[in-house]
Amino acid sequence: MNRFRVVLASAIAASGLGVAACAPQSASPVPQESAPRSSAVDPAMPRVEHPKDLEAVEDPCQLLRPDQLAQLGVVGEPIREQSPWGEALCVWGARTDGVRVNLAPVTTLNIGLRSVLRSVSKTAPDDNVDGYPVVVSQPLTYSCGIYVSTTPEDTFSLNVDRGDSDRVDQQDPCALAKQVASMVLSNIPDKN
Structure with a gap:
């Protein structure tokens, strides 16, 4: 059996060398132009029709x-x-029994939705808010975490806990998180 592997490996190597020997040689390697990476091809960094300049926002507490x-x-x-990645984050309603909102911009990592997609075992955003791609990361009974892409590279993390709210429009925490995301998006300047 060992002899068979040696013969097989020799045959593969010889055929590879034969192909290399027959290939035309040039004085210097011709650089291969690679197509620019398109955000449309990478679902983790989706194209955003009307990008928002999340980096221009110094204080996330101004986003609501x-x-x-x-x-x-x-x-x-x-x-x-x-935030754990070193950017400012803002929490509203932390000392109440009602709705609590936690908002954290992600502009320094330049990874788009890649990390959250991997952590929730998804291959693409599941929805959009006002045309901006969204990944739902933590849908629970009383709270919901989402990530919203404002550019292919930049996102914000939003976690909404409905607390003991008895308002009919706040019973679905993921719908509430998307409503809050729409409000946040309206306060982020457009990217030029």
Whole structure:
């Protein structure tokens, strides 16, 4: 059996050398132009028709206006924290029993939706909000985590907990998270 493997390996090597010997040789290798990486081909970095400039937002606590927070029934001052990847994040409603919103921009990693897709075993975004690709990462009974792509590289993470809200429009936490995402998107400037 060992002899058969040696003969087979020799035959493969000889045929490879024969092909290489017959191939035309040039003085210098011709560079192969690779097509530019298109975000349409990579579902983890989907094309965004109208990109938003999330990097221009210095304070994520400015991404929900007071009137929007009132519409959601969120009360109290926001809490500013730092995300595990080093960017600022904002939490509204942390000290109440009602709706709680946790918003974290992801602009320094340049990975689009790749990491969240891998962590939730998905191959592409499941939905969109106002035309922006969305991956639902943590659909639970009282809370829902989503990631929204604002450019192929930049996203924001949004986790909404409906708490003890008895409002009919807040019983589906993922629908509520998408409603909040729409509000956030309306406050992010367009990217030029």
